[in-house]
Amino acid sequence: MVNIGLLGCGTIGSGVVELLKKESCQKRQLRIERILVRNLNKHYDKPYQHMLTDRFEDILDGDIDIVVEVMGGIDPAYFYVKQSLLQGRHVVTANKDLIARHGGELQKLARENGVRLLFEASVGGGIPIIKPLSESLAANSITEIRGIVNGTTNFILSRMYNSGKSYQSALAEAQAFGFAEADPRADVEGYDAARKLAILSSIAFQSSIDYEYIHREGIEDISTDDISLAKYLGYTIKLLAVSRKTDDGIMARVSPVMLETGDPLAQVADAYNAIIIKGDAVGDVLFFGQGAGKLPTASAVLGDIIDIVKHNLGQYRAEDLLSQDLPEARMDIENCRTNFLIRLKPSNRLETMSEISKSFQRFEFIFPDRIRLQGAVDPDQVIFTVWGVSEIDIKQKIDALRKSESVHSILRVIRIEGGEINDV
Amino acid sequence: MVNIGLLGCGTIGSGVVELLKKESCQKRQLRIERILVRNLNKHYDKPYQHMLTDRFEDILDGDIDIVVEVMGGIDPAYFYVKQSLLQGRHVVTANKDLIARHGGELQKLARENGVRLLFEASVGGGIPIIKPLSESLAANSITEIRGIVNGTTNFILSRMYNSGKSYQSALAEAQAFGFAEADPRADVEGYDAARKLAILSSIAFQSSIDYEYIHREGIEDISTDDISLAKYLGYTIKLLAVSRKTDDGIMARVSPVMLETGDPLAQVADAYNAIIIKGDAVGDVLFFGQGAGKLPTASAVLGDIIDIVKHNLGQYRAEDLLSQDLPEARMDIENCRTNFLIRLKPSNRLETMSEISKSFQRFEFIFPDRIRLQGAVDPDQVIFTVWGVSEIDIKQKIDALRKSESVHSILRVIRIEGGEINDV
Numbered sequence: 001m002v003n004i005g006l007l008g009c010g011t012i013g014s015g016v017v018e019l020l021k022k023e024s025c026q027k028r029q030l031r032i033e034r035i036l037v038r039n040l041n042k043h044y045d046k047p048y049q050h051m052l053t054d055r056f057e058d059i060l061d062g063d064i065d066i067v068v069e070v071m072g073g074i075d076p077a078y079f080y081v082k083q084s085l086l087q088g089r090h091v092v093t094a095n096k097d098l099i100a101r102h103g104g105e106l107q108k109l110a111r112e113n114g115v116r117l118l119f120e121a122s123v124g125g126g127i128p129i130i131k132p133l134s135e136s137l138a139a140n141s142i143t144e145i146r147g148i149v150n151g152t153t154n155f156i157l158s159r160m161y162n163s164g165k166s167y168q169s170a171l172a173e174a175q176a177f178g179f180a181e182a183d184p185r186a187d188v189e190g191y192d193a194a195r196k197l198a199i200l201s202s203i204a205f206q207s208s209i210d211y212e213y214i215h216r217e218g219i220e221d222i223s224t225d226d227i228s229l230a231k232y233l234g235y236t237i238k239l240l241a242v243s244r245k246t247d248d249g250i251m252a253r254v255s256p257v258m259l260e261t262g263d264p265l266a267q268v269a270d271a272y273n274a275i276i277i278k279g280d281a282v283g284d285v286l287f288f289g290q291g292a293g294k295l296p297t298a299s300a301v302l303g304d305i306i307d308i309v310k311h312n313l314g315q316y317r318a319e320d321l322l323s324q325d326l327p328e329a330r331m332d333i334e335n336c337r338t339n340f341l342i343r344l345k346p347s348n349r350l351e352t353m354s355e356i357s358k359s360f361q362r363f364e365f366i367f368p369d370r371i372r373l374q375g376a377v378d379p380d381q382v383i384f385t386v387w388g389v390s391e392i393d394i395k396q397k398i399d400a401l402r403k404s405e406s407v408h409s410i411l412r413v414i415r416i417e418g419g420e421i422n423d424v
Numbered sequence: 425m426v427n428i429g430l431l432g433c434g435t436i437g438s439g440v441v442e443l444l445k446k447e448s449c450q451k452r453q454l455r456i457e458r459i460l461v462r463n464l465n466k467h468y469d470k471p472y473q474h475m476l477t478d479r480f481e482d483i484l485d486g487d488i489d490i491v492v493e494v495m496g497g498i499d500p501a502y503f504y505v506k507q508s509l510l511q512g513r514h515v516v517t518a519n520k521d522l523i524a525r526h527g528g529e530l531q532k533l534a535r536e537n538g539v540r541l542l543f544e545a546s547v548g549g550g551i552p553i554i555k556p557l558s559e560s561l562a563a564n565s566i567t568e569i570r571g572i573v574n575g576t577t578n579f580i581l582s583r584m585y586n587s588g589k590s591y592q593s594a595l596a597e598a599q600a601f602g603f604a605e606a607d608p609r610a611d612v613e614g615y616d617a618a619r620k621l622a623i624l625s626s627i628a629f630q631s632s633i634d635y636e637y638i639h640r641e642g643i644e645d646i647s648t649d650d651i652s653l654a655k656y657l658g659y660t661i662k663l664l665a666v667s668r669k670t671d672d673g674i675m676a677r678v679s680p681v682m683l684e685t686g687d688p689l690a691q692v693a694d695a696y697n698a699i700i701i702k703g704d705a706v707g708d709v710l711f712f713g714q715g716a717g718k719l720p721t722a723s724a725v726l727g728d729i730i731d732i733v734k735h736n737l738g739q740y741r742a743e744d745l746l747s748q749d750l751p752e753a754r755m756d757i758e759n760c761r762t763n764f765l766i767r768l769k770p771s772n773r774l775e776t777m778s779e780i781s782k783s784f785q786r787f788e789f790i791f792p793d794r795i796r797l798q799g800a801v802d803p804d805q806v807i808f809t810v811w812g813v814s815e816i817d818i819k820q821k822i823d824a825l826r827k828s829e830s831v832h833s834i835l836r837v838i839r840i841e842g843g844e845i846n847d848v
Binding site for chain 2: 137279286295303
């Protein structure tokens with residue numbers, strides 16, 4: 001028998017309980033010994049009621065082989081996981097916040113205590129990505145990661161794109177479906193995606209990447225104008241997580257981008273996730289599936305549990321996937337060249353266009369056909385694209401335009417992916 | 425040091441040699457000790473010349489830890505792999521013919537001799553699929569596999585679809601690019617896809633599946649008419665490998681299908697592969713990448729080698745992926761319900777249509793708009809779709825139509841995927 005101690009019994013936790021009843025888990029003799037919950041009363045009528053405790057000590061006092069942490073958040077998960085490792089328990093976690101912030105330290109602790117720390121469910125929900133990346137593709141130098149790793153924002157952007165909804169109304173719908181939290185900031189401001197990108201990039205580039213230093217822009221102010229214009233120009237808008245190994249170091253960013261509709265990631269709709277890994281030998285490999293949800297996430301948690309069991313609860317590990325001792329990655333994107341679409345409201349149209357012409361080398365004014373655009377976009381705008389410009393350069397030039405007397409206001413600066421120059 | 429004996433040094437073999445020079449492999453102390461080739465003279469000027477031998481005994485006499493078989497074909501690969509396992513050598517192979525035919529037997533032999541037999545590269549080239557399927561998704565009951573697993577036929581069909589080429593001309597182009605063999609039958613007749621489907625299905629459904637019993641149709645007689653009509657109706661044509669667990673057993677087939685253009689597999693172009701695994705917990709997971717080629721396939725071979733090395737050349741194995749002892753799968757598809765498109769040349773149009781109306785319950789005549797179809801399809805045809813009909817039923821009714829005096833000839837019977845009823 002392999003005894004599991006479950007920390008947390010919310011959505012993912014109850015999914016783990018459900019999957020453990022399956023024949024494929026039963027035949028591996030996996031069973032839950034204890035479940036730690038905050039509030040016993042909330043679970044009083046559940047079939048697993050006799051396993052419940054609200055004292056963490058009961059988990060470590062018991063005959064537990066594997067601690068499964070599915071509470072989320074840093075506090076108290078960090079303390080519990082640390083204690084579990086220190087007391088020689090294997091840990092499986094779905095907690096991206098925890099792994100993005102303390103993964104290196106915790107993995108070191110696991111090694112020192114002769115146990116394993118696995119976290120497949122922390123990125124991409126049910127999609128196998130950590131294991132394929134770190135094991136199947138081990139012979140590759142990974143040069144790039146591009147992904148849609150947040151289902152909430154992808155659902156919102158899909159609804160805006162397909163149904164013409166406003167951001168607020170699409171967000172409300174996502175909340176009604178349970179795809180978005182009451183406080184949606186971690187998702188819509190890109191923090192969640194940045195954490196997942198940090199985890200994947202740390203493994204892929206064998207670097208120590210702090211998600212707080214990843215350049216991050218959210219989707220909160222994407223407007224129906226942005227969507228209409230993207231559609232008109234043959235793009236969709238996605239919150240893209242991108243990281244790349246360059247001669248200057250590792251570049252990473254999370255931001256909404258205008259993505260060519262032919263791009264494989266442009267097809268990823270609703271709450272689905274997809275991640276493209278580029279390896280020097282294998283080329284592009286794409287992984288697609290449900291990036292969240294009770295059973296998909298529990299499927300990944302169980303995959304990790306079974307991995308530990310297959311290794312006879314031993315300390316099999318070739319190398320740490322995450323480590324504090326790895327070189328810290330340079331994270332600024334200032335010198336990266338990218339393509340942009342810019343919309344602004346002029347106070348003097350001709351002067352604005354003249355200033356733009358003087359500022360940028362490779363640019364193109366866009367004059368949308370008002371009829372085909374069905375009047376969706378305010379006509380009193382100047383819209384242009386800029387190609388192959390560095391991030392620092394665009395920042396300075398946009399600042400100059402913002403201060404210019406001929407410009408009333410900058411309405412949108414958004415990256416274009418899939419164009420000619422496509423650095424991070 | 426981990427010593428590798430390489431059997432074969434063609435495309436994949438030279439890819440393995442190339443990848444082993446990389447830093448990620450050097451730091452794992454992997455090195456090639458011996459390379460077995462058929463004709464020493466063909467390799468006399470290569471940098472690896474000093475490792476060459478044309479005697480298999482030199483491989484097993486040497487201090488070899490892992491034998492890597494990349495010769496392809498059954499004979500002599502089967503004998504070599506068997507001898508290697510018997511003499512306690514781990515084996516990594518990219519050989520789908522060998523694994524599809526002898527995988528169960530060889531895996532048993534590996535177990536008995538305390539070594540491992542890995543074969544990630546045998547399906548999907550560089551795409552991680554065997555390991556994610558058998559490890560990451562281990563908690564799932566797999567209910568369905570759908571995939572484009574043969575790059576050659578996908579290249580040919582893509583060229584026919586996108587450039588209006590004939591089958592013969594697209595095949596010639598595939599041969600010129602090196603995507604198709606001089607004798608293309610294994611690919612175009614669906615044998616290669618059937619072997620890969622047998623390997624995946626055996627693992628997914630824990631059954632013993634003989635590829636020779638998989639229902640198989642090739643793409644040799646797909647015509648420009650078929651392509652034009654598919655395009656017109658909003659489909660693409662793909663060689664699809666499908667297997668499914670049903671109450672009656674396991675159903676599997678390889679055949680060209682009309683695939684709705686909105687299907688994720690419809691987007692898979694050129695020589696790429698993609699496989700969708702449906703698990704009861706995880707839902708649909710899609711894996712996409714280069715299904716063949718020197719470095720992608722070598723990437724998968726190296727992934728297996730590194731896996732063996734990470735386990736300290738030990739016999740880590742939880743359960744055999746393939747086994748002769750597993751229950752044999754029922755492979756006939758007679759009772760499966762599917763949708764079909766049928767084109768025939770009538771000798772008496774009205775009588776033919778009357779016979780069809782009497783024969784089928786749920787059907788629909790299609791009268792393509794000749795102008796939109798640009799005259800591509802011979803107008804003297806009767807075209808109709810049939811929905812939710814069993815394979816045995818369609819076979820009998822088509823036979824009856826073929827014998828009918830009002831029918832001149834049956835031009836095409838092709839399955840439709842993505843429609844209403846979608847059994848295998």
